[in-house]
Amino acid sequence: MSDRYGYERNHGICGDLIYEEKNILDTAVNFIESNLHNDIGLRDVANHAGYSYFHMTRVFTAVLGESVGSYINKRRLYEASRSLIYSKQKIIDIAIDSGFESSEAFSRAFKNIFHVSPTVYRKNGLNLVVKTKRKLEQEHISHITQNISVTPQIIETEDIVIAGIRGTTTLYNNSLPKLWSQYMKMCRIHNMNTIGYSICESHNASYLENDDVRFSVMIGSPIEAFSTVPKSFEKKTLSKGKYAVFTHTGSLQNLVLSYDYIYGVWAMSSKFQLDNRESHEIYDGQVREYTDADNYVLIYIPIK
Template sequence: MKQYSPLERALEYIEEHLNDNIGLNEVSKETGYSYYYMTRLFTSVLGESVGRYINRRKLYNASRKLIDTDERVLDIAVDCGFASSEAFSRAFKSEFGSSPAEYRKAGADLVVNAKRELVPEDVYHIAHNISRSPEIIMTDETKVAGVRGTTSLSDNRIPEIWKQFLLFPKELFDGADVGYGICETKRAVYTRDGDVLFTVMAAGAVDTFESLPRTLDRKILSAGKYAVFTHRGTFANLHRTYRYIFGTWLKTAGEELDDREDFEMYQRKIVSYDDPDNEVKIFIPIK
């Protein structure tokens, strides 16, 4: 019997209930994984939120019906899970640039496939820039302090947050060239247009929180078991590494994700965002 990854199970459930009123809550319950990891899986592998993915799949089905059937627009809207023809028309025009009626009249086929496939660049990256078999380690609790900021799928502000953090004296932290990047998707907020806002921390390790500048945010990284991957090369390709971890490795590893935050640890001095010699270790919490 085929073993499905959490993402595959989520996608299968969505396809089977595409015309129902489902969202992140139902998908999380079906897979047995938390909001946090369902958010992480979808944003890392597919580059969009659960809500936007479901909406795009509904619109895909609707677009096919507009071209392949004579059903009324209202009936198609209801069949595809939209509350009204107005809501359907707004969503359809936002996605395809034309109303359902205009789309049908033109006989256009502008369908967007929401399931992202591996491209040759992904395959090369996996083969040359990722430690495909992670190191499994146990870590102690780690205190970190740094700068917290808000970013989103559509507006990446992470480089700006790192620039702010690097303005602080290195002497405040243990290990001058060691930094931590924590993507706090447990704090994720879904916007009406399907985007995801979440907080990110750029930080360094500290022995104690006492005597630190008030402008530094504090956080404790949980102790526990982690699968540690190494990413090499430009940080512009970090998303490819996360696609591999959540979309490929997790599927066959036989490991179960734990409901702690994953984080990144930078052990070399970062010269630039696009430096091909960059290296970062990615800690994925497992049970």
């Protein structure tokens, strides 16, 4: 049985579709460890793992609770801390080996993590472990049990032509509420009351130096929803393919928690392999307020 979106109701179909899992996180971490003393960043890690910057950042942040750059920096500083204790290298040499251009820059970064200078650390003979895996907070547990379907439905869609407006945002600085407000205002002007799509155009993503990723987003509705498409609207074809579909309920401010679960828990244990096609969201009914507890969203994650 399927509903109006082609959303399969048969919960048994997930077990019939099995794919060989490629552990993106293991691949990324192994690459980092093998190149810890080389000049690498998110771009290099993503290219090696065969994923887009967008997917790489999503998975890495969801699982480890920090960006690729932050993780690399902490690993280098931890290795530097071992050199301070177990070698007689000069601090400036350890700094350069760790990718820092000066002992001053190295000292500032080291103190930020270990709360003492490299000199004091070596003198005291300390040996600390930098924790990079964040604790699963209560808000995540509550969200998983109440606001997201932990087992997705697997569906296949045909091409869908969307008409709407486009804007830009980043993973860590969400500007979508303003874009949604603009779109809803335009819908009211044209007497529209229809299903809303939000398409993450990750193929247009650009890497930022702070390990954030900027990408464009298309917000709109299926072309058949319009009697006449407003001239100010752009058109886009949402590619057909296979998707894992999750439901999110409640405030849209907590969508990030749903994505944390999808990329940080489900994707790491699922037998399905992520695809680099664009993910999107479908909003069932009109979104009245960004924080409305009755919001209902379908999250489409592309898989192979």
